[in-house]
Amino acid sequence: MRHIADLPDARTAFDPHGPCVADDAVALTNVRFQARVDAAASVLFAAGVRAGDVVALVLPNRVELVVALFAAWRLGAALTPVNPGLTDDDIRYQIADSGARVVIGDPDRAGVTLDVETLTQATGCTPAPVIGSGPALIIYTSGTTGRPKGVVLDHDNLAAMCAMIIGALGLDGTDHSLLVLPLFHVNGIVVSVLSPLLAGGRTTIAGKFSATAFFERVERVRPTYFSAVPAIYALLYALPEGPRPDTSSLRIAICGAAPMPSELITRFEHRYGVPIVEGYGLSEGTCASTLNPVVGQRKPGTVGLPLPGQTVRVVNLDGKPMSAGEPGEVVIEGPNVMRGYLGRSDESAKTVVRGRLHTGDVGYFDADGYLVLIDRIKDMIIRGGENLYPKEIENALYLHPAVHEAAVVGIPDPVLGEVPVAHVVPAPDTVVTPEQLTAHCRGVLAAFKVPAAIVLTAEMPRNPVGKIDKKRLRALAIRA
Structure with a gap:
């Protein structure tokens, strides 16, 4: 295989009727996957996509996202996956910032120029493949500090990373990944698909x-x-x-x-x-x-x-x-x-x-x-001149059997500069008080590391990738 974009053809040549990719609606063999990629590439080509262009996808996890990924690469284009849970304003921002020529998704979504169902029904032949050496993926950061930035990854990046993952995990033809992470994130694309x-x-x-x-x-x-x-x-x-x-x-x-x-x-x-x-x-x-x-x-x-x-x-x-x-x-x-x-x-x-x-x-x-x-580095708390790392305090809280999740943030203090505040989700079927957790922390942490306050909550706020959103926790702690 000369290039990662050749993967559909290589799999078909090796085992045409072997299983390739499936979702809740469809299960594609290698030859059917290749045919879908070829047809989708013809649709993108007809829509004006050429080498060096960017294709945006506003889709939840489904087979068409993987098909479109390889179809774009077949034309020498890059792909930027957009979190469909974003607001219309944020979707339009990513489309504009990436310079996407075509936007695939449901027609009622912001900025969409090509109905995803067009890809599922396509039957055309692909134009001659273009082996691209430029950008392959533009992955947008979660944007916890200002507007998201587009991370540019090329085909060499992806080939090197996949080779490392395959070697480290010992992957071979017997492996079958279950993708549960979103395909607008690089982990889902690299570890669970490519x-x-x-x-x-x-x-x-x-x-x-x-x-x-x-x-x-x-x-x-x-x-x-x-x-x-x-x-x-x-x-x-x-x-x-x-x-x-x-x-x-x-x-x-x-x-x-x-x-x-x-x-x-x-x-x-x-x-x-x-x-x-x-x-x-x-x-x-x-x-x-x-x-x-x-x-x-x-x-x-x-x-x-x-x-x-x-x-x-x-x-x-x-x-x-x-x-x-x-x-x-x-x-x-x-x-x-x-x-x-x-x-x-x-x-x-x-x-x-x-x-x-x-x-x-x-x-x-x-x-x-x-x-x-x-x-x-940016999450470090300086309390009266002492450096505190929230993760150390969180790890101490996790030692308590009633703690299901813990997150610590720093908030301003007029005397000490900053103090740590812990947010805790109690474990199921447990009863615990902030006072009990504070006493627990005093038993395992130095006095200056003990949270100034512990807030019990039913759930943590999260960003689109599933990480705890500490920016929102800081705002909540300050308002409290």
Whole structure:
């Protein structure tokens, strides 16, 4: 296979009638998938899409999104997936910022120029394929600090990242991924679609995630792995006790997007019998940079070892590498590092310096070379001159059996500058008070790290990727 865009043809040549990709409505073999890609490429070509253009997709998780992805690449175009849950204003912003020539989606959505049903009914022949070396994906950040930025990833980024994922997870033709993360996020595209398809396996695309329906789907489609965020694992663990579901097809579950408390990993594995492999990465790094080994020592509470092919360092403000156990900023170097932010050369230059991606994350390597994340630099709280990292306080709260989820933010204080405030979702069928949790924190944390207030809440606010939205929590804490 010369190029990742050749994947539909390569799979058809190898095993035309083997399973490829499915969702709730359709299951495509390799030859049918190739035919759908060819026909969709002809529709895009007729709509004016050429090499170097951008195609936008405003769609929930469904097979047509994967078809359109390869159809755009067949024409040498890039694709930008748009979160369909965004407001019309935010959708129009991404379409305009990306310079999309064609926008595929339901015709009643903002900015859509091509009805997605046109792709499902197309029967035309594709024009001659164009092997593109330019941008392949433009992934927009979640925009927690201002307007989202478009992360430009090219085909070399994707090929390198998928090769690393396939090697690290040991993927082969027997693997079957269950996609539960949104396809507007790079994790869903790379880990759950491109990597298994490139390895000769297959993908089943779930619609909107439902905790109550998840294990029934696992029992029915028999995937070998899935990738999720901590919020999903928390929801699954919170399900009412009952007969243990049949998870025997699953050899691993992957966790990314945000650090997962080691206590939650242990609880989930004990209840469901599925090992969780936690990793770490950014959209700017095409998805993943570290991963706990599938074979070998997994260390809950760490995000694993650097993936082969990447250099991951922890450095001080002068760029000097830190010794084991010493915290600093995590910087990443390798063929997976993005080409930059679309149309934002100044911000690109600040983020990627001499080929090194500055993540803005604080962490350290333990004695065995496993990366431990402490927090985001911007989330650090300075309380009376003392540096506090919310994740340390959150981890302390998770030690209490009545804590299901915890998030700590800093709010202004007229005397101390900032103080930490903890938001806690209690575990199901438990009763706990803020006073009890404060007493617990006093028993495991230094006095200056104990939250100034603990707020009990039924659920956490989240951004579109499923991460806890700390910007909203700060606003709530200040108003309170």
